[in-house]
Amino acid sequence: HQCKSSDKVPAAPRPFAESFEETPMLVAVLTYMGYGVLTVFGYLRDFLRHWKIERCHIGREKEEQTGFVPLYQDFENFYTRNLYIRIRDNWNRPICSVPGAKMDLMERTSRDYNWTFDYTGRVVRDVINLGSYNYLGFAENTGPCADAASEVAAKYGVGVASTRQEIGNLDRHEEMEKLVAEFLGVESAMAFGMGFATNSMNIPALAGKGCLILSDELNHASLVLGTRLSGSTIRVFKHNNMQSLEKLLREAIVHGQPRTHRPWKKILIVVEGIYR
Incomplete structure (x- = not known):
């Protein structure tokens, strides 16, 4: 078979790489200096509030409630009182x-x-x-x-009033999962309702001791918590970097578990569909 000049040769896929502009040194220095100045003035204003020289509008514990478990920790609210309040009109x-x-x-x-x-x-x-x-x-x-x-x-209706395991599974759910699997080019997909507990509670059901979880470095806190609760070994790869992920995968397959070098029971790759 001879290729004609009109035949289109598919281009080789380029590796995906993300890059971000580094913060200029002057901007970084001025930012930290600003935080330092606001922190110093914050302690000064807290001193004035302690002696009733300046009024504090934020919620605080009453003096007659001494001995009870405090609802407000003064030190934890330092940032809110002295830094965030001053720019709160932006949020x-x-x-x-x-x-x-x-x-x-x-x-x-x-x-x-x-x-x-x-x-x-x-x-x-x-x-x-x-x-x-x-x-x-x-x-x-x-x-x-x-x-x-x-x-x-x-x-x-507006809700199924039950979990999918009981009587809340609809044909639309299964249709969506098949469509997602087809779009991703995988055997199957599983859909959950969105929420913090979705990731933090279901990852421990998928992996446990003797398993390896490869996690994107920018994964959401719910995914991070879920991987930690699972008891699995966790290794982090660079954000959206397939070369970094492939390197960890190769090492995991070749070397296996630490000390025993037995094969991992499962290797779970955890990434997000959309990063904010």
């Missing part, structure tokens, strides 16, 4: 629309350096949403996602 902004790609915020002002807020009644519209789990657009109240959700709710 926890109340929204007055669906949390879609863009949303509307309620305008507010503060007269006491962000200890309390007053609402002006005005609305800041079409603000870009960068802090939501709405990856697939399910929060929208119009469009294909909203129409599909309305149709499914009319047919199946």
Whole structure:
């Protein structure tokens, strides 16, 4: 067979590599200096609050409750009192629309350096949403996602009222798992409801003592907790770096478990679908 000039030769896949711009030294130094100055002034203001010279608006334990287990630890709240409060107007902004790609915020002002807020009644519209789990657009109240959700709710209801192990397994669940497996090119897939306990409680059911878990270095805290609770040996590979993962896999297969060098019972690779 002779290749013609018109035949297209598929290009070799390039290794995926992520790179991030390093923080300039001047910016890093000024940032740490700013934290240092705010920390020093924070201790000074706490001293003034202790002697009732400056008023503290944050929740604190009452003097008559001495001897009870404290609900507020003064040292733990140091950052909140002295650093976060001063810039709190940038976060926890109340929204007055669906949390879609863009949303509307309620305008507010503060007269006491962000200890309390007053609402002006005005609305800041079409603000870009960068802090939501709405990856697939399910929060929208119009469009294909909203129409599909309305149709499914009319047919199946708004909840299954049980676990999938009992009477909560629907044909839609199995259809989705087959579609995910087909998309990923694997034998099968398993779908769970989203939540912290999903990862932290189910990973120990998949792996245990004598197993090896290879975890991406940027995995969510729920995945990290789940791997630790499993009792498995944990090794971390560089974020989205397949060469780093392959190296750990080869070493795990060749050398096996520490000391005994027996083969691992299971090798579980833990990564996220979407990193924030």
